[in-house]
Amino acid sequence: MAYEVGGKTFESDEEGYLVDLASWNEELAGLIAKDEEIDMTDEHWEVVNFLRDYYNEYQIAPAVRVLVKAIKKKFGAEKGSNKYLYELFPYGPAKQACKIAGLPKPTGCV
Amino acid sequence: MSEEIEFDTAGITKKFMYVNRKAPYGTIYALEVLEAVLISAAFEQHAAIVFIDDGVYQIKKGQDTAAINMKNFSKTYGIIEMEKEDADEDEDMDMVWRIIVEKESMEARGLSADDFVVDVEVLPSAELAKVMAEQDVVISG
Amino acid sequence: MIHTINKSPFERNSLDSCLRLSEKGSPILLLEDGVYAATKGTSVSGTVGTATGEHPMFVMGPDLQARGIAEDQVMDGITVVDYGGFVDLVVEHGTVQSWL
Numbered sequence: 486m487a488y489e490v491g492g493k494t495f496e497s498d499e500e501g502y503l504v505d506l507a508s509w510n511e512e513l514a515g516l517i518a519k520d521e522e523i524d525m526t527d528e529h530w531e532v533v534n535f536l537r538d539y540y541n542e543y544q545i546a547p548a549v550r551v552l553v554k555a556i557k558k559k560f561g562a563e564k565g566s567n568k569y570l571y572e573l574f575p576y577g578p579a580k581q582a583c584k585i586a587g588l589p590k591p592t593g594c595v
Numbered sequence: 596m597s598e599e600i601e602f603d604t605a606g607i608t609k610k611f612m613y614v615n616r617k618a619p620y621g622t623i624y625a626l627e628v629l630e631a632v633l634i635s636a637a638f639e640q641h642a643a644i645v646f647i648d649d650g651v652y653q654i655k656k657g658q659d660t661a662a663i664n665m666k667n668f669s670k671t672y673g674i675i676e677m678e679k680e681d682a683d684e685d686e687d688m689d690m691v692w693r694i695i696v697e698k699e700s701m702e703a704r705g706l707s708a709d710d711f712v713v714d715v716e717v718l719p720s721a722e723l724a725k726v727m728a729e730q731d732v733v734i735s736g
Numbered sequence: 737m738i739h740t741i742n743k744s745p746f747e748r749n750s751l752d753s754c755l756r757l758s759e760k761g762s763p764i765l766l767l768e769d770g771v772y773a774a775t776k777g778t779s780v781s782g783t784v785g786t787a788t789g790e791h792p793m794f795v796m797g798p799d800l801q802a803r804g805i806a807e808d809q810v811m812d813g814i815t816v817v818d819y820g821g822f823v824d825l826v827v828e829h830g831t832v833q834s835w836l
Binding site: 617618619620621648649652655656657658659660661662663665667669703704705 | 742743744746747768769772775776777778779781797798799801802803804805806
C-alpha cells in the first residue's frame with residue numbers, strides 16, 4: 486500500500502501505517518485522516534502532535550493510559566479522558582491517531 | 596484494542612522486581628524486559644527495576660544506533676523515570692517505583708551514577724540482595 | 737589469521753579463550769558486545785592492556801557508537817575501524833576465527 490501526496494508516493498504497510506516515519510508531513514497526515522474518515526480539527530492536531538513529540542523523545546508510542554494522563558496534564562482535565570479521545574478518534578486513539586501521526590502501530594494494543 | 600476494559604486491581608498490590616543483566620543490543624533480553632515493565636505499569640504495582648552485570652549498559656548515556664540499524668531504546672527508559680515520578684507525586688496511588696543500579700557492576704565497568712540516562716539509586720550488592728529477598732515476583736532477563 | 741570477539745568480557749570467557757589461543761602478533765577485532773572490552777577503566781582493562789602489547793587490536797566504531805562509548809573512552813593501543821576497515825582486515829589476514 487501507499488499514499489500519494491503532491492505527486493510523491495509514501496509507502497505504508499497493509500494496515501495503512503507509514504513505513505518511513507521521517508517522511509511524514511501534515512499534508513500526508515490529512516490524507517491518512519481522510520482514509521480514516523476523520524475531519525482534522527485543532528483538537529485532533531493536539532493529540533497527533535503530542536504523539537509525535539512523545540515518540541521522538543521516547544522512541545515508542547504511549548500506552549492509552551499514559552496518553553490520557555499526559556493529555557490531561559498538558560491540555561486540562563476535560564480533555565484527559567478516554568471518552569474525549571474516543572470522540573476524536575472513534576476507532577481508538579492509539580490506532581487511528583498513531584496512524585495519522587505516521588507512527589508504527591502500537592504494540593501493546595491487542 | 597483494550598482501552599475500554601477497566602482492570603480492577605484494587606486491593607492487589609504486589610512487589611515486582613525486574614532484573615536486567617544483559618547488554619542492550621547483542622541479545623533481545625533487554626528490550627523484552629523493558630516492554631514487560633511498560634506493560635505492567637498499567638496495573639499500578641510496586642516495581643523495582645534493577646540493573647546488574649552487563650545490564651548497566653542498557654541505560655548508559657550517549658547511545659546512537661544509526662550505524663547498526665537498530666532502534667535506540669535507551670530513550671525509552673525515560674518512561675520508567677516518568678512512571679516513577681508519577682508514583683512518587685500521586686498520594687492516592689499506592690505505588691512505589693525504584694530504579695536501582697548495583698554498585699559493584701557499575702564500578703567494574705568504569706561507570707558512575709552520572710553515566711546513566713535516568714536517575715538511579717546505586718546500591719551495594721548486600722543491600723540489593725535484601726531488596727530482592729522482599730519481592731513477590733521477580734522477572735529476569 | 738584474524739580473531740574476532742563479539743561477546744562482553746564480563747559475561748563470557750570469549751576474550752580469555754581468544755587471548756590464550758591466539759598467536760602473538762595476530763590481530764584481534766572487538767565487535768558487537770565485544771566492544772565493551774575496549775573501554776578504559778574497567779575490571780578487564782589490565783588484561784586488555786597486556787593484549788594490546790601482543791596483538792594489533794581493533795574495535796568496531798559503529799558498535800561503540802550504538803553503545804554510547806565515545807572514542808576517547810577507548811583504551812590506548814586499540815584502533816577504531818568501520819565496516820570497510822573490517823573487510824580490509826579480513827582480506828589482509830585471510831582466515832577468521834570468531835570467538836562467539
